[in-house]
Amino acid sequence: MSEYDVLCIGNAIVDIIAQCDDGFLVENGITKGAMNLIDAERAELLYSRMGPAIEASGGSAGNTAAGVASLGGRAAYFGKVSSDHLGAVYGHDIRAQGVAFDTRPLSGEPPTARSMIFVTPDGERSMNTYLGACVELGPEDVEVEKATGAKVTYFEGYLWDPPRAKEAIRLAAKHAHSAGREVSMTLSDSFCVDRYREEFLDLMRSGTVDIVFANESELKALYQTSSFDAGLEAIRQDCKLAAVTRSELGSVIISPSETLKVDAIEIEKLVDTTGAGDLYAAGFLFGYTSGRALDDCGRLGSLAAGLVIQQIGPRPRVDLRVAAQQARLL
Amino acid sequence: MSEYDVLCIGNAIVDIIAQCDDGFLVENGITKGAMNLIDAERAELLYSRMGPAIEASGGSAGNTAAGVASLGGRAAYFGKVSSDHLGAVYGHDIRAQGVAFDTRPLSGEPPTARSMIFVTPDGERSMNTYLGACVELGPEDVEVEKATGAKVTYFEGYLWDPPRAKEAIRLAAKHAHSAGREVSMTLSDSFCVDRYREEFLDLMRSGTVDIVFANESELKALYQTSSFDAGLEAIRQDCKLAAVTRSELGSVIISPSETLKVDAIEIEKLVDTTGAGDLYAAGFLFGYTSGRALDDCGRLGSLAAGLVIQQIGPRPRVDLRVAAQQARLL
Numbered sequence: 001m002s003e004y005d006v007l008c009i010g011n012a013i014v015d016i017i018a019q020c021d022d023g024f025l026v027e028n029g030i031t032k033g034a035m036n037l038i039d040a041e042r043a044e045l046l047y048s049r050m051g052p053a054i055e056a057s058g059g060s061a062g063n064t065a066a067g068v069a070s071l072g073g074r075a076a077y078f079g080k081v082s083s084d085h086l087g088a089v090y091g092h093d094i095r096a097q098g099v100a101f102d103t104r105p106l107s108g109e110p111p112t113a114r115s116m117i118f119v120t121p122d123g124e125r126s127m128n129t130y131l132g133a134c135v136e137l138g139p140e141d142v143e144v145e146k147a148t149g150a151k152v153t154y155f156e157g158y159l160w161d162p163p164r165a166k167e168a169i170r171l172a173a174k175h176a177h178s179a180g181r182e183v184s185m186t187l188s189d190s191f192c193v194d195r196y197r198e199e200f201l202d203l204m205r206s207g208t209v210d211i212v213f214a215n216e217s218e219l220k221a222l223y224q225t226s227s228f229d230a231g232l233e234a235i236r237q238d239c240k241l242a243a244v245t246r247s248e249l250g251s252v253i254i255s256p257s258e259t260l261k262v263d264a265i266e267i268e269k270l271v272d273t274t275g276a277g278d279l280y281a282a283g284f285l286f287g288y289t290s291g292r293a294l295d296d297c298g299r300l301g302s303l304a305a306g307l308v309i310q311q312i313g314p315r316p317r318v319d320l321r322v323a324a325q326q327a328r329l330l
Numbered sequence: 331m332s333e334y335d336v337l338c339i340g341n342a343i344v345d346i347i348a349q350c351d352d353g354f355l356v357e358n359g360i361t362k363g364a365m366n367l368i369d370a371e372r373a374e375l376l377y378s379r380m381g382p383a384i385e386a387s388g389g390s391a392g393n394t395a396a397g398v399a400s401l402g403g404r405a406a407y408f409g410k411v412s413s414d415h416l417g418a419v420y421g422h423d424i425r426a427q428g429v430a431f432d433t434r435p436l437s438g439e440p441p442t443a444r445s446m447i448f449v450t451p452d453g454e455r456s457m458n459t460y461l462g463a464c465v466e467l468g469p470e471d472v473e474v475e476k477a478t479g480a481k482v483t484y485f486e487g488y489l490w491d492p493p494r495a496k497e498a499i500r501l502a503a504k505h506a507h508s509a510g511r512e513v514s515m516t517l518s519d520s521f522c523v524d525r526y527r528e529e530f531l532d533l534m535r536s537g538t539v540d541i542v543f544a545n546e547s548e549l550k551a552l553y554q555t556s557s558f559d560a561g562l563e564a565i566r567q568d569c570k571l572a573a574v575t576r577s578e579l580g581s582v583i584i585s586p587s588e589t590l591k592v593d594a595i596e597i598e599k600l601v602d603t604t605g606a607g608d609l610y611a612a613g614f615l616f617g618y619t620s621g622r623a624l625d626d627c628g629r630l631g632s633l634a635a636g637l638v639i640q641q642i643g644p645r646p647r648v649d650l651r652v653a654a655q656q657a658r659l660l
Contacts, residue, residue: 018426019647052396052423054643055385066382085415093382096348312647313384317349 002181003149004100005073005289006282009172010061010156011134011165012079012103013113014086015274015314017125018053020118025126030118035127035189037161043130046116055086056313057093058115060156060188063275063314067282067304069098070320072330073289076100076146078168082133086112097315103141106133123270123309131162138164139171147172148179151289152211154281157188160196173208182240184211186281187218194221204238211288212242213281219244232259243298245280250302253294262298265306265327275314279304283320300329332511333479334430335403335619336612339502340391340486341464341495342409342433343443344416345604345644348383350448355456360448365457365519367491373460376446385416386643387423388445390486390518393605393644397612397634399428400650402660403619406430406476408498412463416442427645433471436463453600453639461492468494469501477505481619482541484611487518490526503538512570514541516611517548524551534568541618542572543611549574562589573628575610580632583624592628595636595657605644609634613650630659 025032028049038046057066059079068075077094081087083105090112094101113132117125137159147153153176159165173183185203187193193200200222203209212235214222219231228246232254235242242254253260283304287297303324308316316323324330355362358379368376387396389409398405407424411417413435420442424431443462447455467489477483483506489495503513515533517523523530530552533539542565544552549561562584565572572584583590613634617627633654638646646653654660 047422050422050426052387052426052645052647053419055419057382089383089385092377092380096380096382312642315382317642 002151003074004076004146005151006065006068006285007076007078007146007150007153008061008065008155009078009153009159009169010059011113011131011158011162012062012081012090013059013115013129013134014090015056015058015115015117016050016053017056017117017119017274017312018051020051020120022120025118025120030126030128031191032120032126033124034191035129035158038128038130040130043114043116046128050116054312055089056315057090058274058314060158060186060278061154062094063278064154064282064285065099066094066097066315067279067320068286070316071283071286071300071304071324072321073286076150078103078141078143080106080133080137080141081112082106082108082110084111086114087133100146102143106136110135117274119272119274123273125272125274135162137162137168139167142168142171142175144175147175148181150176150181152182152184152285154184154285156186157192157196157200160192160199170208182210183208184213184285185209186213186277187222190217190221193218197222201238210240212239213277214242215245215277243280243284243301245277245305251280251298253298255294258294260295260298262295262302265302267306267310269310271310272312273309275308276305278314279308279316296329300324303327303329332481333404334406334476335481336395336398336615337406337408337476337480337483338391338395338485339408339483339489339499340389341443341461341488341492342392342411342420343389343445343459343464344420345386345388345445345447346380346383347386347447347449347604347642348381350381350450352450355448355450360456360458361521362450362456363454364521365459365488368458368460370460373444373446376458380446384642385419386645387420388604388644390488390516390608391484392424393608394484394612394615395429396424396427396645397609397650398616400646401613401616401630401634401654402651403616406480408433408471408473410436410463410467410471411442412436412438412440414441416444417463430476432473436466440465447604449602449604453603455602455604465492467492467498469497472498472502472505474505477502478509478511480506480511482512482514482615484514484615486516487522487526487530490522490529500538512540513538514543514615515539516543516607517552520547520551523548527552531568540570542569543607544572545575545607573610573614573631575607575635581610581628583628585624588624590625590628592625592632595632597636597640599640601640602642603639605638606635608644609638609646626659630654633657633659
């Protein structure tokens, strides 16, 4: 018996979200659509220039854990916050969603991570992340019984940015595989792929990772190709299963023997793309760990992603289980 | 020359917003649609039972100040936060909107006020407010040059809950009137009216307050009548100008010689009524202080209120000036 469907591991980050126009991004040297890493000083400068904001718990894998739980799956999370106000907010929000979260918080500095997210009128989000307490996540934070007890252990490529989180991932993957479980990752961001290409490929080719999530630009960055199809064929060789998202074009699921195309859902109004990939992974992994066919896993991913981009903030405020039932996916 | 169009004075509160069903309100003894005052202990209990939330700066008069500024008006604000994380967030958000905010923060306990707002599927909000640092607002926080330099000084009836804020209001009103300015208040909440009926009536009848904002239930509570029309006639005797809001029925503006009815705007989907009354006051007072006809003031109020109830959170995330121009109100 597994205790959890999905264990997610990631940078525990509170999002600070404001609107801006494209000129603001240019003036402030923010790469549009990307996750820009910043230090404490730049965080203060950008915040002083940021418009009125709202705060919402985020973090890529944390959003995925919340999505799995909202669908009715059993989710757990590892991520490092500090014992400050934002850390308390982070813990509240993820536990209130029903996710098991027991990583010991730091007592003291650095503070809980925050990402200033600027949403442009086209709905695209540009993130500016101060990692704060996330830099302290390490192998000592791996709870063995969760890593061995989850059907899938899922982590974000962003974890290669802090210094010791990769050690935690390798340890968690070892525990998971020793218990006959599977390990999954998201490539997170094309610039992140550029930073860690060889290590990510090694994770896949060494069998440390079984299931890979990517969007089109991350796939192309991984294989340094401008051809989407070439990227698909390459990733087919490198892992057991891959799901590649393409925004309004839906997603493509790649297994050794199959190529499945899944449509995106129709949306009324694109508000904020934050969390789209995270929620796709949530829907997919919920479907996967509940034994559904791969195309149904993709449809659950499309639904969860399509709902989160029609609101501000990275975690859906609708009950995903009810939404999936209404869409006749459950 | 006036330095400001509107000076707003209120409880400086960060909103913590989550969805819930009606059963949750009943189980937890929360009066639906009302502002429920709670202590620190109950705040902790309710937070432990609250679902995943988002945080956004709020406070009734703070929302009004933000709305005036978003319309292009010159706004100032008095309100007490602590020098903690939420206080910094509060200060950031209101200043980033262009509001002058210089009230000295408390150093230390109690912490910045927060209101846990539960939004039910019908869009109604039920607030649970821990006043925290707001209890320290007093006459020493009245900045004379702002009170004398603003065309209208506007405050919330909620300020009768903390112990010394009413002294600040009486002092600010004295300064405003000494400079030939006007003073305005909102009745805030029907239960608040029940608590302070005689004092509110005295503020109006003594001429301390010139312009009154109320919704239908607050008006009825003030005059202890079930007749809306009787309430309108009563308030006509008690102040120079009143604007009474009626949700989807629009608003009624009452002057000694006129009764003007103003429609609500058409909305696509009611999401969260938080801030509706505050933004009506913002639109009205922006119009009033820029010399517009009373019915146009009401239309600006309807527009601002109608926009804020189609989103989560108490301050509109659209540029109200652009929206008002598109609606041909500016």
